[in-house]
Amino acid sequence: MNIILSDQDIGRIERSLDKMLSSSGAHCALLIDRSGQLISSSGDPSTLDVIALSALTAANFGATSEIARLLGEDEFALLFHKGKNENVHFSKIGTEFIMVTLFDDRTTLGLVRLRTEKVVHELREIFTEIMERNKGE
Amino acid sequence: MAFINFSSGEIQCKIIYYGPGLGGKTTNLRYIYDSTNDHIRGQLVSIDTKGDRTLFFDFLSLDLGKIRDYKIRVQLYTVPGQVHYDATRKLVLRGADGIVFVADSMRVQREKNIESLENMAINLKEKGIDATKIPLVLQYNKRDLEGSNIPILTIEEIERDLNAHFKAPFFTASALKGDGVFETLREISKLTVRDVSRKVLSKGQT
Ligand SMILES: Nc1nc2c(ncn2[C@@H]2O[C@H](COP(=O)(O)OP(=O)(O)OP(=O)(O)O)[C@@H](O)[C@H]2O)c(=O)[nH]1
Ligand SMILES: [Mg+2]
Numbered sequence: 023m024n025i026i027l028s029d030q031d032i033g034r035i036e037r038s039l040d041k042m043l044s045s046s047g048a049h050c051a052l053l054i055d056r057s058g059q060l061i062s063s064s065g066d067p068s069t070l071d072v073i074a075l076s077a078l079t080a081a082n083f084g085a086t087s088e089i090a091r092l093l094g095e096d097e098f099a100l101l102f103h104k105g106k107n108e109n110v111h112f113s114k115i116g117t118e119f120i121m122v123t124l125f126d127d128r129t130t131l132g133l134v135r136l137r138t139e140k141v142v143h144e145l146r147e148i149f150t151e152i153m154e155r156n157k158g159e
Numbered sequence: 160m161a162f163i164n165f166s167s168g169e170i171q172c173k174i175i176y177y178g179p180g181l182g183g184k185t186t187n188l189r190y191i192y193d194s195t196n197d198h199i200r201g202q203l204v205s206i207d208t209k210g211d212r213t214l215f216f217d218f219l220s221l222d223l224g225k226i227r228d229y230k231i232r233v234q235l236y237t238v239p240g241q242v243h244y245d246a247t248r249k250l251v252l253r254g255a256d257g258i259v260f261v262a263d264s265m266r267v268q269r270e271k272n273i274e275s276l277e278n279m280a281i282n283l284k285e286k287g288i289d290a291t292k293i294p295l296v297l298q299y300n301k302r303d304l305e306g307s308n309i310p311i312l313t314i315e316e317i318e319r320d321l322n323a324h325f326k327a328p329f330f331t332a333s334a335l336k337g338d339g340v341f342e343t344l345r346e347i348s349k350l351t352v353r354d355v356s357r358k359v360l361s362k363g364q365t
Binding site (some may be wrong): 024025026027028029032033055056057077078081084085118 | 160163165167204218220236
């Protein structure tokens with residue numbers, strides 16, 4: 023299965039991510055697929071290697087899902103890592119995609135969760151359309 | 160799962176180095192990392208047991224320049240070859256667009272090569288991928304041991320063991336010295352990009 027992204031698709035995804043960033047106070051968002059490839063990013067990753075981050079995130083996410091499955095859980099409701107300065111929040115977009123949100127103490131987990139939940143719906147719709155169009159691969 | 164981004168003019172694909180434990184998968188990636196300029200590659204990320212055996216994967220992102228008008232970026236991964244890491248191997252295999260199977264030429268590893276190849280076919284099948292259809296290149300590694308006192312398999316033996324069915328392109332290599340490493344990478348990249356573009360073109364979208 024290959025995914026073809028048009029200018030328009032990328033534009034829509036970026037707008038959704040931008041909107042989420044400005045309303046949540048998070049500073050960077052990445053949209054990646056479950057195999058670890060970066061699709062789109064928004065905000066300021068500063069010196070971060072976003073490509074390596076994407077690969078590691080997908081692996082981490084995959085491992086965590088497997089742990090949930092072994093424990094008889096469907097999935098864990100909250101995936102979040104807290105650091106001294108940086109925090110990372112993960113949201114599942116349908117079955118194939120993940121949104122990674124980076125934020126620091128200028129905002130809160132509560133607000134980030136609220137705003138990401140909203141944009142998850144939007145992104146899920148966008149990707150349903152894209153996948154629909156790419157069917158038959 | 161390859162991504163074709165019309166907006167940035169980029170094709171991204173995922174290539175996996177598969178094979179038995181200690182076969183030389185990580186050594187391939189290290190050699191590629193060491194011999195490329197940091198303008199075209201990212202960090203080499205390794206999740207391993209203290210710099211030795213791969214626990215989860217190694218990862219290296221590489222720009223291969225342009226094919227036609229598209230920038231080609233490949234994401235190289237290795238799997239952990241040790242038998243008991245099958246669960247993590249499956250995770251890494253997700254969305255693979257092409258595979259390099261690194262076989263160990265050491266005679267004592269003969270069975271391990273065969274087992275690993277069978278394991279690969281099973282794991283791909285679980286993901287709905289037919290091992291005979293996905294772009295595949297075999298690498299017969301550790302050929303530098305030829306002529307040493309360590310018994311190694313002949314090319315004919317490895318071919319019969321592993322490639323009778325696939326008839327995939329193969330390269331002899333010494334990942335340790337670098338022989339055959341880029342030849343292998345070039346071939347799998349070419350096959351993978353060709354496969355991806357063929358699928359895109361067949362849908363009438365160029
Ligand atoms: N002589 C020789 N040794 C090699 C060659 N390639 C790798 N090795 C050695 O074989 C050992 C294992 O190599 P790795 O690259 O770590 O093997 P791997 O396939 O990644 O193993 P796992 O991570 O356990 O799956 C190391 O000691 C390497 O130095 C080669 O071409 N020739
Ligand atoms: Mg390794």
